[in-house]
Amino acid sequence: MSDHPIPTAQRERHAEREHHSQFGLLRERRFAPFFWTQFLGALNDNVFKVGFSSLVTYQTARFSGVDAKTAAFLISAIFIVPFVLFSATSGQIADKYDKATLTRFVKTFEIAVMLVGGAGFWMHSAPLLYVCTFLMGVHSTLFGPVKYAYLPQHLNDRELVGGNGLVEMGTFVAILIGTIIGGAAAGFVEHGAAILAFGCVAIALVGRAVSSFVPVSAAPQPDLQINWNPVTETWRNLALARENRTVFLSLLGISWLWFVGATFLTSFFNFAKDVLSADPDVVTVLLATFSLGIGIGSLLCERLSKRRVEIGLVPLGSIGMSVFAIDLYFASHALPPAGHLLSVGEFLAQLGHWRILADLFLLAMFGGFYSVPLYALIQSRSQPTHRARIIAANNILNSFFMIVSALMAIVLTSLGVSIPGIFLTTALLNVVVATYIYSLVPEFLLRFIAWVLVHTFYRIRLVHPERIPETGAAVLVCNHVSFVDAVVIMAESPRPIRFVMDHRIFRTPFIGWLFRHAKTIPIAPAHEDAAMLERAYDACAAALAEGDLVCIFPEGKLTKTGDINPFKHGVSEIIRRTPAPVVPMALRGLWGSVFSRADDAHWPRPVKRGVMSRLTLAVAEPLDPHAATPEALQQIVTELRGVRK
Structure with a gap:
């Protein structure tokens, strides 16, 4: 038994993996140059777009033929069009060539684009600025697949959520700073356009210099033959993404977030001017609040998910987005009228405006909870050779949703719907879309329920969770203490699990x-339903053949005393049909809770220092199938659990 952990808390704590902060990545060359390169690109995008939008909204007379009410939506739509046209091609390029080389090419292209934009600002030429908007969209289209395919190539699985969180945070901090710079520069009536022209070119030059330090990132498929037909390749990319149903629906989920985000971000200029009666500086406050919210939400994801890809946060994010978007609608109608455009000081002096800022911040923070796990899920479950093209498919969908968002806003505005009305419409649509997605992929909702239940009632300590295989088939065996054993294991597993459960559970309305x-596998004893037992074994064999995790409770029933019941031979039959590694696990701390069959069962209650009831999930080293007899497994699980029930 020397190869199994000694079941003492002290030894286990010393054996746990050291936690490194995600901010440590900012000191490493494999991440830092890439991070600052994408940061400067996002910064320049927003200095340009915010400066352009502000000028045409508040200085419309200088730009002939521009409609101030729809200009911001039009700028957004033009920026997105290249994503539809060129994402499929850019995905192939990112899979075929070294990503460091592509990064430097894209940043050189950005310098040329900003020279065009600088000329447009200098000459107050709306056509030139619209051309620059389109070319910046091309720039972002080329960089998008590189950006998200780079991370899993240089970060391990436990760094992926933190790395994505930093990138999301960096992107929205760049939006914040770009908003401030763009808005402030446009506020100079005489020289604002010139400041924007020089500023955008300067940022592009710095970005190109930083990109020189991005390390070599070998092409995953250098022999790929590029299909230059954007129509057929777009269709092929979408078909490739649909091969994995969870990944494809995650792409749709991210695209929906961009629909929501684009609706709010492009509405802020008119929202500030027409609803809040505020000057351009207040737009900066709104955008800053939104950017800080999504940045903080993105960073919190690593802590909330324990450095795993925790998709249970996705429904939490969508619920929060809808709640605070709806409240924003009502907060906007509770404002007193203003006779002039309010300055930042006057705006912040009114209590009702703080409610609006709180709604924007929390809406965006929950958006961070929503987006980071989805990006990490796509990166972790996509094939490395096709990852950039999957990201390209995501960009195609994102662009389509954002264009629809702009068109919806333009149509609703032309019909007389107010900006708060557009916010309410988006919030209600979010409820409908989220419900539909979670009905198609119950894994999101199940992980959410498991995450909320476990983190509401319990403080969980994991011992060697890395021993649960992150890829490939395996059979998990665990003692059976309570009705929520499967929920606890589900909440702490890095990947989905097919549980084998008593068929009677399926008759209960909600849990069933x-x-x-x-996709839980119902099972019954041979004397009750021999046919169901045989179907269960067949289902386990099929799941293992597909490389899934299967979890069984070999006791066959909940313990009535807290002690471990004798292990039955079902696990032997499973691994006889499909040999796979067997991972013993043990739960401690659930006996005596209301979820167990203890006579003095109680709800989980606070213990010392105000924390919730503690429980432990300990994992032993995987066993070869031939060594995984019921007797050996029971001995390991008993020692792993220790004296605490």
Whole structure:
């Protein structure tokens, strides 16, 4: 038994993996130059777009033929069009060539684009600025697949959520700083356009210099033959993404977030001017609040998910987005009228405006909870050779959703719908879309329920969770203490699990519905239903053949005393049919809770220092199938659990 952990808390704590902060990546060359390169690109995008939008909204007379009410939506739509046209091609290029070389090419292209934009600002030429907007869209289209395919190539699985969180945070901090610079520069009536022209070119030059330090990132498929037909390749990319249903629906989920985000971000200029009666500086406050919210939400994801890809945060994010978007609608209608455009000081002096800022911040923060796990999920579950093209498919969908967002806003505005009305419409649509996606992929909803339940009632300590295989088939065996054992294991597993459960559970209204949608395998004793038992073994064999995790509770029933019941031979039959590694696990701390069969069962209650009831999930080293007899497994699980029930 020397190769199994000694079940003492002290030894286990010393054995746990050291936690490194995600901010440590900013000191490493494999991440830092790439981070600052993408940061400067996002910064320049927003200095340009915000400066352009502000000028045409508040200095319309200088730009002939521009409609101030729809200009911001039009700028957004023009910026997105290249994503539709060229994403499929850019995805192939990112899979075929070294990503460091592509990064430097894109940043050189950005300098040329900003020279065009600088001329447009200098000459107050709306056509030139619209051309620059389109070319900046091309720049972002080329960089998008490189950006998200780079991370899993240089970060390990435990760094992926933190790295994505930093990138999301950096992107929105760049939006914040770009908003401030763009808005402030446009505020100079005489020289604002010139400041924007020189500023955009300067940022592009710095970005190109930083990109020189991005390390070599070998092409995953250098022999790829590029299909230059954007129509057929776009269709092929979408078909490639649809091969993995969860990944494809995650792409749709991210695209929907961009629909929501684009609707709010492009509405802020008119929202500030027409609803809040505020000057351009207040637009900067709104955008800064929104950017800080999504940045903080993105950073919190690593802590909330324990450095795993925790998709249970996605429904939490969508719920928060809808709640605070709806409240923003009502907050906007509770404002007193203003006779002039309010300055920042006057705006912040009114209590009602703080409610609006709180709604924007929390809406954006929950947007961070929503987006980071989805990006990490796509990166972790996509094939490395096709990852950039999957990201390209995501960009195609994002662009389509954002164009629809701009068109919806333009149509609703032309019909007389106010900006708060557009916010309410978007919030209600978010409820409908989220419900539809979670009905198609119950894994999101199940992980959310598991995450909320476990983190509400318990403080969980994991011992060697890395021993649960991150890829490939395996059989997990665990003692059976309570009705929520599967929920706890589900919440702490890095990947989906097919649970083998007593068929009677499926008859309960809510829990049965959940586990049916989680593809749980119902099982019955041979004397009750021999045919169901045989179907269960067949289902386990099929799941293992597909490389899934299968979890079984070999006791066959909940313990009535807290002690471990004798292990039955079902696990032996499973691994006889499909040999796979067997991972023993043990739960401690659930006995005595209301979820167990203890006579003095109680709800989980606070213990010392105000924390919730503690429980532990300990994982042993995987066993070869031939060594995984019921007797050996029971001995390991018993020692792993220790004296605490």
